[in-house]
Amino acid sequence: DGGITQSPKYLFRKEGQNVTLSCEQNLNHDAMYWYRQDPGQGLRLIYYSQIVNDFQKGDIAEGYSVSREKKESFPLTVTSAQKNPTAFYLCASSIWTRHNEQFFGPGTRLTVL
Amino acid sequence: EDKVVQSPLSLVVHEGDTVTLNCSYEVTNFRSLLWYKQEKKAPTFLFMLTSSGIEKKSGRLSSILDKKELFSILNITATQTGDSAVYLCAVMGAQKLVFGQGTRLTINP
Numbered sequence: 001d002g003g004i005t006q007s008p009k010y011l012f013r014k015e016g017q018n019v020t021l022s023c024e025q026n027l028n029h030d031a032m033y034w035y036r037q038d039p040g041q042g043l044r045l046i047y048y049s050q051i052v053n054d055f056q057k058g059d060i061a062e063g064y065s066v067s068r069e070k071k072e073s074f075p076l077t078v079t080s081a082q083k084n085p086t087a088f089y090l091c092a093s094s095i096w097t098r099h100n101e102q103f104f105g106p107g108t109r110l111t112v113l
Numbered sequence: 114e115d116k117v118v119q120s121p122l123s124l125v126v127h128e129g130d131t132v133t134l135n136c137s138y139e140v141t142n143f144r145s146l147l148w149y150k151q152e153k154k155a156p157t158f159l160f161m162l163t164s165s166g167i168e169k170k171s172g173r174l175s176s177i178l179d180k181k182e183l184f185s186i187l188n189i190t191a192t193q194t195g196d197s198a199v200y201l202c203a204v205m206g207a208q209k210l211v212f213g214q215g216t217r218l219t220i221n222p
Contacts, residue, residue: 042212
């Protein structure tokens, strides 16, 4: 089955630790995206990537880093520099020329203890 | 700055009622407006609207766009408990989707 997978579903980390969230897609999509969702604020774009080895900052990139070494994978690292990392993180993908048709993964809920 | 605002933020109704959710936007280089339904995890696509005045319909859900007044509405008739969710409005600008805060809809039996 084609789709987007994110892991883990729930993640707990201590303050000061970096943590990496996984996102994989087998839809052969060029573009991939990371969003953060907080209660009452909708989704905000962290980073996006149009092609392998290229990515762009979104609206709230500070404290996050990404890589795009393979078309299928777009991992997100939440660094200790991110001041308020507790949130729900959603990954999405699309054909780049149709980036208004984004398919979302199930999300990872990150809690900082 | 691009902005999408949804109202109300929260709505509680009884099963069988009809509801209208609102979405207004200020986004440069507007390309399309999308509605999603989110039930605890991944948002699922409902509608994409690009032209004013043309109603999109899927079962009990319908939506319409007004590009002159910069808003869209999502109607749900004969609501059911399974309609309980957060409904997200998003607008595609030059290169990215801008999301509203979402409307949390609760349908009581």
